[in-house]
Amino acid sequence: MALVCAISNEVPEHPVVSPVSGCIYERRLIEKYIHENGVDPMTEQKLTVDMLIDMKTSPLVKPRPPSATSIPAILKALQDEWDATMLHSFTLRQQLQTARQELSHALYQHDAACRVIARLTKEVTAAREALATLKPQAGIAAPGYLPHPTYGAEAGPERAEAPMEEAGMTEEVLQKLQDKATLLTAERKKRGKTVPEGLATVDDIRNYRQQASHVGLHSASIPGILAMDICLRDTSRVVTGGNDKNAVVFNKDTEQVMAILKGHTKKVTSVIYHPTEELVFSASPDHSIRVWGIQTAQCAQLVRAHEGPVSGISLHATGDYLLSCSTDTNWAFSDVRTGRVLTKVSDGAGGALTCAQFHPDGLIFGTGTEDSMIKIWDLKERANVANFPGHSGPITSISFSENGYYLATSADDSVVKLWDLRKLKNFKTLTLDDNYEVKSLCFDQSGTYLTVAGTDVRVYLCKQWQELKVFNDHTALATSVRFGHNASFVVSASMDRSLKFFSM
Incomplete structure (x- = not known):
């Protein structure tokens, strides 16, 4: 069917x-x-x-018609298919050649643009260096100094090659220091009763890992970051001082350089970021201390308080005065608004001063000397009130705890000593590895943790003085270390040119 x-x-x-x-x-x-x-x-x-x-x-595949089954027909079909394949290959080769020419032209344009940008950058850098010298002489002040009418007068950075004359500490200055100390002492007693909300826990610190590393902030031809500080108002901002004579302001959140501060004639060994204003302070063995406006990247004040290399600086809690020390055995107290040296005191029989740090209250401060001595000074009386012997080798770093009771010190002896300022004695010594070099000490803002930088970077829990974490990520000596807000991160700088951030 x-x-x-x-x-x-x-x-x-x-x-x-x-x-x-x-x-x-x-x-x-x-x-x-x-x-x-x-x-x-x-x-x-x-x-x-x-x-x-x-x-x-x-699908139904229909057979070829009988007329296509002959040998000539099959040969013609094969020839047609070969011709189509060759034509397609020729078209692809033409398109490839065109793409290569376009890419070559684009690369040439890119290379030319890079050369132009490099030349313009070099010219801009040279112009900024010239302006760093010329503008302050015209009385141009950095933003943040404008509310102070005396700022900018005599602002020329080259106005005095010799150390400035002492202006003297007036009763008004002394009263200002006393009022600030009274206020800070009262606030500290309130804070001392509670742990800051959001403070990183011991387990958090132990779980910290390297999150970022930046090596392009300073010159590769003269490698090494010698100093670093963070802004307490915004701990995403960091300032570094390098072997290349520059200070650099960097934002870790945006990973952008905010300012390159050029003007020192020798390496920058100390830097401070002002806690409330867009200002940076830098010191150098060229005998000078410079005050920079970040927004303009210009030197607004030049302080010449010493006849020798400046070895350390510390900002007073008021934000208006700067302590400096030098290998010329003198420490000086200067007004950063006017650039004037208010007082300068010689260490007397002591050796060259290697570092200096204000106590949190601001009425006393500590200095380290080349002959292994830590000295505590009364600022108002300008007198040496206590000495802490015990180290061997030049003092490399000192740091006061936020509670005002503890002082951490280090020298070229591979130990960190903790001193009780109430009893004036050494109550704890942290013995490190043999030949361990300590270059920087820092307590966090709550006084809960202490970090040590040198051969590596270490974090200790205060009171128990227990080692919590060791970071071995740097390939050279770590020269400076700081804590972020509530110890939420640790940042360190090193002679390997890198700025590293450690956190969860």
Whole structure:
């Protein structure tokens, strides 16, 4: 029967299966038969259109016509296919050549643009260096100094090559220092009763890992970051001082350089970021201390308080006065608003001063000497009130705890000593590895943790003086270390040119 495909050699165009007989039919023909008879043509059993089952088959491949089966026809088909393939290959080669030419032209333009940018950058740098000398002489002041009417007078950085004359500490200055100390002491007693909210825990510190490393802040030809400080108002901002004679202000959140401060004639060994204003202080063995406006990247004040290299600086809690020390055995107290030296005192029989740090209250401060002595001074009386012997080698760093009771000191003897300022004695000595070099000490703002930088970077828990974490990520000596807000991160600088951030 024509309906039954099994009898025919042809494959139906739309095959269906009858569930009654299991035979395959052409849908068009079986539907016509069902409408006329209502039964399966093979078994004569009742069958409806809805009962039919569609079959899924591959598309019908029709054979070549007889005219295409001859040898000449096959050769022509192969020739046509070869011609199409060659034409496609030729088109692709043309497109590739065009793309190569466009890329070569773009790379040439990029290289030319880079050369122009490098030349312009060099010219801008030279212009800024010239302006750093010329603008302050015209009395241009950095933003943040404007509220002070005396600022900017005598602001020329080259106005005095010799040390300045002492202006004297007036009763007004002394009263200002006393009022600030009274206020800070009262605030500290309140804070001392509670742990700051959000302070990093001991477990947090132990889980700190390197999160970022920046090596492009200072020159690669004269490598080494010698000093670093963070802004207490915004701890994402960091200032570094380098062997390349520059200070650099960097934002860790945006990973952008905010300012490059050029003007020192020798390496920058100490830097401080003002806690409330857009100002930076830097000191150098070129005998000078410079005050910089960050927004203008210009030197606004030059303080020449010493005849020898400046070895350390510390900002008073008022933000208006700067303590400095020098290898000329003198320490000086200067007004950063006017650039004037208010008082200068010689250490007398002591050796060269290597570092200096204000007590949190601001009425006393400590200095370290080359002959291994730590000296505590009364600022108002300008007198040496206590001495802490015990180290061997020049003192490298001193740091007061926020609570005002503890003083941490280090020297070239691979130990860190903790001193009780109430009892004036050494109550704890942290012995480090043999030949360990300590270059920087820093308590966090709560006085809970102490960090040590040198051969590596270490964090200790205060009171228990337990070592919590050691960071060995630097490839050279770590020269400076600081804590972020609530010890949320640790930042360190090194002679390997890198500025590294450690956190969770």
